[in-house]
Each structure stands twice: as structure tokens, then as C-alpha cells.
Amino acid sequence: MTDIYQNKHATIEERVADLLSRMTIEEKIGQLTQLPASVEGNTEKLEEWHIGSYLHCTGDTAIRLQERAAKTRLGIPLIFGIDAIHGHCFDNDATVFPTQLAASSSWDRELIRDMAKVTAKEVRATGIHWTFSPVLCVGRDARWGRINETYGEDAWLIGEMAVEAIKGYQGERFSSPDSILACAKHYVAYGETVGGRDAYEADVSRRKLKALFLPPFKKAVQEAHVASLMAGYHANDGVPCTADKWLLTDVAKTDWGLDGFIVTDWENVTSLYTKQKVSASIEEACYRALVSGNDMMMSTVEFYETAVRLVKDGRVDEAVVNDAVIRILTKKFALGLFDDMRFYCPDRHEVLGIPAHRDLALQASLKSIVMLKNDGILPLTPSKDLRVLVTGPNADDVIAQLGDWSFGSMQAGATDDQFHRDKTVTTLQAFQAAAKHYGFQVEYVKGADCLDEEFEQVAELDRALENADVVIACVGDTLAQNGEFHDRANLDLTGKQQALLERIKAAGVPLIVNLVASKPMTIPWIAEHANALLCGFNSGTQGGEAIKRVVFGEYNPSGKLTISFPYHVGQLPVFYNKYEGWHAQHSQHTEFKERYIDMPEQPLFCFGEGLSFSQFEYRDIALKQRVIEPHSDIELSLTVTNQSDIDGTDIVQVYFNDHFSSVTTPIKTLCGFQRVAIAAKESVEVTMTVKFSDLALVNAELEEVVEAGAFSLMVGASSKDEDLHTLDFEVTQTTTVSS
Ligand code: NOJ
Secondary structure: OOOHHHOOOOOHHHHHHHHHHHOOHHHHHHHOEEEEOOOOOOHHHOOOOOOOEEEOOOOOHHHHHHHHHHOOOOOOOOEEEEOOOOEOOOOOOOOEOOOHHHHHOOOOHHHHHHHHHHHHHHHHOOOOOEEOOOEOOOOOOOOOOOHHHOOOOOHHHHHHHHHHHHHHHHOOOOOOOOOOEOEEEEEOOHHHOHHHOOOOOEOOOHHHHHHHHOHHHHHHHHOOOOOEEEEOOOEEOOEEHHHOHHHHHHHHHHHOOOOOEEEEOOOHHHHHHHOOOOOOOHHHHHHHHHHHOOOEEEOOOOHHHHHHHHHHOOOOOHHHHHHHHHHHHHHHHHOOOOOOOOOOOOOHHHOOOOHHHHHHHHHHHHHHOEEEEEOOOOOOOOOOOOEEEEEOOOOOOHHHHHOOOOOOOHHHOOOOOOOOHHHOOOHHHHHHHHHHHHOOEEEEEOOOOOOOOOOOOHHHHHHHHHOOOEEEEEEEOOHHHOOOOOOOOOOOOOOOHHHHHHHHHHOOOOEEEEEEOOOOOOOHHHHHHOOEEEEOOOOOOOHHHHHHHHHOOOOOOOOOOOOOEOOOHHHOOOOOOOEOOOOOOOOOOHHHOOOOOOOOOOOOEOOOOOEOOOOEEEEEEEEOOOEEOOOOOEEEEEEEEEOOOOOEEEEEEEEEEEOOOOOOOEOOEEEEEEEEEEOOOOEEEEEEEEOHHHHOEEOOOOOEEEOOEEEEEEEEOOOOHHHEEEEEEEEOOOEEEEO
């Protein structure tokens, strides 16, 4: 007779309970242990330590390990995790999308979901079941090396996008071939570490956590049922995430009802002892990690033997271990790993990088482009006598274009820029193809490098400038300048990039800048002197083609920034939803109005900003009710007209401000948006709903409440005051949204 746990007609609860009852303590601790397959010696431990999970498996390693796991006493399948961050980027056949920061500029829920769906299919087809994505960190300091991994600076928008990404990854049923587990990370406030330093301490109170950093994770758990969370490396207000029982157990599991599991980040447990020193031995570190609520320990080799001892010595109650094992096994059963999906491995060429997926990557690149300046030079007319000079370090650099978490990044262990090369269209390649198609002339001189201080090919550059009608300069940063522990203190263009731009300007040739970068950079010179500025950040394999289409007007750009660009690194932090300073506009001493003495108050480019070839006009903005009763959502309508001769898409944004409240609140907070496609000369009526609960603040007692009184809604095309139309309304009663 088959054991219950092997009977696929039994419920998952019955199967888990049966299996748990058969497991030794060693087998249980093994389920909690995750090791990198890429580190020597780790795969040999599979049978001896009853390993439950490996990460960073590429090629056929996963299938080979799964075959070995099937032969163990209970045959418990492995679960494999990978950093498929913007596509299954560590597999050379896979589709590489724009990074999270880039794709967030699309403000396109459906696109974010579709990208995740494609990623899920491609990951699952390589025998892997779980991606460490999406990143829900709030990106408020551009010096941070990992800012490219975020959906930008607004927590509400991050939550909206996270829900789509998670639903896309996880699909309808975990046991289907297009579903994988998602992992919301890094729990929590990892983007807020002081000075933009990666994995340093975040000086954030519990009130601020509840008000700003926890909400995207709460949405991920409650609205998208995310299967896992990853505890960040860092400490919040002195408590490392991995040692924070309040954060892991009380908030995520008890209050929110997380039914998935929590994995630590890399070596978090060891670090409690060796780096953060809140535990005086590895035993104490393992003890603290277990009782705080971590379910799976990533890459802490000491964990297995230490944890077995802790349970056998009676220091850790076996019930704590059982809870973690149940959470992990539940997901393994749900994934079908005990059944038909154990060795699921279709012909990879029928799934990875197929034309439909590549088309979606192109759509993503197009929708991600933000046009930040256009003095009228764009779109260019591709006439036969046009002479285009393409220049700059990132005109033909696959690694710079794709960015972090693709080949070349340290986790991939490869530096060869031939990876993904055959699928990547750089700006140079796209312009060369366009030149053939339209019959114009294109020349390429690299001119400068991001890292090298030498000015390259000056003579060639000067000669090419003499023969050019327009220059496309692709500047920004490269992989060595971003990612984990690659923070920057300076956000200026490096190498001789600035000198290159100034030389072009001096030659008097019209200048179009294409910013290929992992982050906002301090580029006031470009904003002032370039004729046009396009930004696609790390725009994926189709990024060059997308830029070319915008330049020649084959595509009307619609992207808007989800992160502000500072004038100068010293202006950071510069996020839009700031708190009004004491010296703000209402001060009677107007000469002391909130300002820097040596810098503009506003960012160079603001959150929500982005141009189109069309011009849009907003009118008839109206609220259905001006007096809002508890729990009633706010309904808003407006008409947007495309006054131009070309079809376009605008992104309507809605912000709110709470006039008087028991604690300070931001000057404006995003609470709604809609992409609106409008044909030339047409108008579209837009209706939008703002959720009552989104008006909540977290009071001094840590309760989420909407306080009675006056509010404003601000509606418009960006977060800039001059783009917004304001309407006031009143909330009748203070209402607790959740405690
Ligand atoms: C460390 C990173 O912080 C995390 O984002 C990643 O998922 C893990 N390593 C695994 O690579």
C-alpha cells in the first residue's frame, strides 16, 4: 500500500502530516537547510545532511540533484531557487527583460504580470521552482548599488507592482508548468540603510516600518498570497531582520497570516555571530534564527549540525522546527514535486527565448523608456541624406545594457559579454539596421569608457563630428558600478563621458543622449545642453531597438519616472513624498523658505515625470462625493484630451494630502494611477477609485487610521506641483483601518 504522503488523491494537509510523522529530526533540519549548488562541496552533502533546497543551479545540475533526492529514504524532492530577477537571466537561452527599475517606468500592471508569467514558464522549464523576486525595497537613495532592483521610490506603487509580479509568477496553480514560487524581499527596509550603503543598519522606527516599508509586503502576502519572504541582511533600529521575532513571526505570520515560508538571505544566520555580533556563538545565532521565525536558512553551512544539536539538547522545541517543515513541505506538495512535476523538464527550446517572449521583451523595453527632454529634435526623420553618429561607452555594450543579475554579474560567475549577445540588440546594432532599412548613413566611434580615464579615439571623433547631422550619445554606468556592495558616493558620469558630451556640444552637432544606467545620475549639464534625453535604465535585450523606434517616431514614448533624479549627490534624499520642513512655504520669513543655499530645492527630474510626442490636457476633474464616510472609497472622474496629431498614452496620477493629522505626513502620497491610450485629437473619460484605506496614517500608538478632517486629492501628469490639479474633500470620522 502507498504511504499517505505519496498518494496524490490525499489532501496536502494529510500528506504533509503523514510525511512529518515519519521524519527524523535530522531529516527535518535538512528541510530547513539551503545551500548554493555553485559552492564546492555543497552538493556532496545532499544525502548526509538531507538537504531540502539548493540555490544557484544552472545547466542540468537541478535534474541530477533531484534524481539523487528521489533515491533517499523518504524521497523528499528538492526545491530549487534562483535569482530570476528580470527574466531567467542566468540561462543563456532565456528572455532578459528590463530591470525592475526600468520596467516600473511603464506603470503598466499587465506588463509587469506578463513579464513574470514568461519568467515563470522559462524558470520552470529548467527544473527550478522558485525565484527570489520581486524586490520590494523602497529605492530612496540612488547611491545604493542595488537601486536598479527596486520599483522606485514610492511604497504604494511598489506594492501595486509587486502584486502583479507575484500573481504572474505564481499563476493559478503551483503544480502547473507556468507557475513558480515568488519571494518578496528584502524583508524589510533594506533600501533604507544609512547613506545608501548596502546592508548597513537602517535607522527606522517601528512606526515608520508600519507606515512605509511594511505595506508593500503586506499587500504581497494578503493580496497576492506570496509563497515566501526573504529576511534582509541588515538590522532595523538595532535588530537584524533574521533575529527579529516581531517582524518575522508576529507581523508576517500571525498578523498577516503568511502561509508560505521565510528564507534568510545569504549567510544571515552566520552573520548574527560574525558580523552583527548580536549572538556570541554560532549556536546562539542558530537558536535565535529558529525561534525568531526563519524557516529556511540560506547558505549557513554550520546550521545543519548546530540545529540538530539544539533540538536534541532540548534548547529548541521540536514544534518550532515542525512549523517550518510544514510550511516548506506544503509548498513542495503544492508544486507537484512529489507527483508528476518532480522531473518536469520539457524541451527547453520550445519554451526559453521563443519569439512570443522576445516580443514581450520588446514591448517592455518600449514602455520603459522615459523621454526627459525634447526641444523638438525628436522624432528624427530618417531621410536618405541623414548622417548619424552613434557614440558613447554604452552604445554597444551588452553587459551595461542588461545590468545586474544577468551574465557578467558576480552571482553568475561569468564575465564574458558574449552571453545573451546573440539575442541582444544594442543601440548601435539597431541604428545600423535602421540605416540599411531607411538608407541613411551611420557611423560609430565609442569615444569614452565608463571606467577608463583615457579619452578614446579623439581624432576619429572630431572627424566623425564634422560629417554628422546628429549624434546619439549612449552614456551612463556599467555593471562594475552597480549591484551588491557596489555603492557609489558620486553619481556623476565617470571616465571621459562628460568630456565626450562637451566635445560634441562644442562641435555644434545636435545631441540626443540615451542614458543607459542602473540608476538616476547627476546630469544637470545634459538636462541643459542636450537637445533630447531618453532614459531606459537597463532596458533588456531589446533596449537598443526600443530607443531606435522612439528616436525615429516609430513609437511614441509613455514612460514616467518612478524615481527622482538629484541635481547633485548632496541633494539626496530627494524623493517626492517628503515631509514639509519647518522652513517650508508657509514660513513668514520668506527669505528662509525651504531651500538649499547652493542648490535648487526640487530634483532635476521628478517622480512621475516623462514626456510624450503628444500633448495632453486635463479637464472636468470631479469627485463624486466631497464628504467621505468611513470605508467609502473615493471616486474621481476627468477627461484627458490628446491635442496632438499623433496617438499617445498618458499616465494619469493621483496623489493625496492629509491637511492636519496627529503625526506628520508627507506633502503628497501617490494613491492611484491609470495608463490611458488616446488617439490623436481624441478625448477619453477616465474614472478612478482611491481606496479609503489608502488614506491611512500610522499613529503614535502604531494603529493604521484614517483621521477625520480635510484632505486634498491632486490629479495630473506628474508629481510636480505645476502639473497637478487639486480638489478638497472631507473625511467625516476617524476610522481604524487595521491595528
Ligand atoms: C543575496 C541577495 O541579497 C539576495 O537578493 C539574493 O536573492 C541572494 N543573495 C541569493 O543569490
